[in-house]
Amino acid sequence: MEEDQEHCDRPTYDLIILGASGFTGKYVVREALKFFNAPSSPLKTLAIAGRNPSKLAQTLIWASHPNPPPSIPVLTADTSDPSSLRRLAAQTKLILNCVGPFCLYGEPVVAACVDSGCGYLDICGEPEFMERMEVTYHDKAVENGSLVVSACGFDSVPAELGLIFNSRQWLSLAAPNSVEAYLSLESDKRLVWNFGTYESAVLGVASANKLQELRRSRPRRARPVIPGPPPPKGVLIEHQEKIGLWAVKIPSADAVVVRRTLATLTENPCGLLGANESAEQIEKRESFWSSVKPAHFGVKIGSKSLLGIFQFITVG
Numbered sequence: 001m002e003e004d005q006e007h008c009d010r011p012t013y014d015l016i017i018l019g020a021s022g023f024t025g026k027y028v029v030r031e032a033l034k035f036f037n038a039p040s041s042p043l044k045t046l047a048i049a050g051r052n053p054s055k056l057a058q059t060l061i062w063a064s065h066p067n068p069p070p071s072i073p074v075l076t077a078d079t080s081d082p083s084s085l086r087r088l089a090a091q092t093k094l095i096l097n098c099v100g101p102f103c104l105y106g107e108p109v110v111a112a113c114v115d116s117g118c119g120y121l122d123i124c125g126e127p128e129f130m131e132r133m134e135v136t137y138h139d140k141a142v143e144n145g146s147l148v149v150s151a152c153g154f155d156s157v158p159a160e161l162g163l164i165f166n167s168r169q170w171l172s173l174a175a176p177n178s179v180e181a182y183l184s185l186e187s188d189k190r191l192v193w194n195f196g197t198y199e200s201a202v203l204g205v206a207s208a209n210k211l212q213e214l215r216r217s218r219p220r221r222a223r224p225v226i227p228g229p230p231p232p233k234g235v236l237i238e239h240q241e242k243i244g245l246w247a248v249k250i251p252s253a254d255a256v257v258v259r260r261t262l263a264t265l266t267e268n269p270c271g272l273l274g275a276n277e278s279a280e281q282i283e284k285r286e287s288f289w290s291s292v293k294p295a296h297f298g299v300k301i302g303s304k305s306l307l308g309i310f311q312f313i314t315v316g
Contacts, residue, residue, distance in 0.1 A: 011118065013045045013092040018077060018109065019099035020048035021055035024123060024153065028098055030063035036070065049075040049088055079105040085112035094119040101200040102129040103207060110137055110148060117144040125155030125253040126200060128207040131214055145275070151257045159254035159299065160261060167293040178231040178296040181254065182247055184303070222266040224294035231296050237309055245302040246309045250316070252299040262294045
């Protein structure tokens with residue numbers, strides 16, 4: 001009887017992708033299918049969820065093309081219906097949330113995951129939302145064993161992993177104290193924008209004052225010790241002749257996320273403790289994080305032409 005009850009309490013799915021039929025969600029589904037049921041993949045059970053079952057079914061057909069769509073469950077859930085989100089969270093180990101803008105639709109999903117103790121990931125690039133979720137739900141997430149991680153998309157995986165990877169290669173005495181990432185949007189194909197990304201960007205700028213108020217209300221975080229003077233502000237528009245790129249600084253979530261990671265690392269030089277770590281896992285964690293060297297970090301957007309830079313400034 002106890003074994004039957006234990007089996008019933010186990011999550012049905014390894015992962016549920018919420019907002020799977022959205023502009024970004026469908027690409028997330030396409031990537032997930034590459035790992036679904038692969039021999040060495042831990043992803044054995046998968047479901048997709050959203051408001052419209054017919055659109056979700058179409059997403060599966062699109063994402064699996066030219067192969068036939070796999071028999072993956074399609075679940076109905078809406079961010080305006082907390083009970084539907086609680087049902088999702090009760091069925092899975094992890095929810096990957098693709099429903100944005102997150103400042104409008106993200107918190108109910110975080111709340112459902114934290115309440116149930118399941119993990120939460122999202123593709124958010126909105127600093128105010130990320131920091132507000134940390135303030136609001138951190139203690140309860142720790143209590144219930146829920147891991148809540150934002151910025152797991154283009155914001156800000158390339159920035160974080162790029163800095164961490166490169167910093168581990170530097171010799172301590174020769175490590176640079178400043179790193180700049182350059183983002184170029186040139187493509188052979190027509191660039192496609194979507195309203196959700198635009199809306200997130202506008203709302204992110206609009207919430208800047210709220211973010212400053214939130215930070216002032218919290219204890220100051222530890223600042224990483226970065227040798228040498230801070231980098232100069234430099235010119236507004238720069239020309240990198242060696243790589244043929246014009247560039248201008250952009251207010252990006254990447255820099256915020258990297259700074260938060262470095263602050264956390266300053267407070268925890270050997271990384272954050274995991275649950276039930278083995279001696280081998282502890283050794284690997286301490287070895288990895290102790291080799292990461294902090295640096296000032298900034299992001300610039302680049303174009304091959306000066307006209308492109310003025311277009312970015314105008315749109316901004």
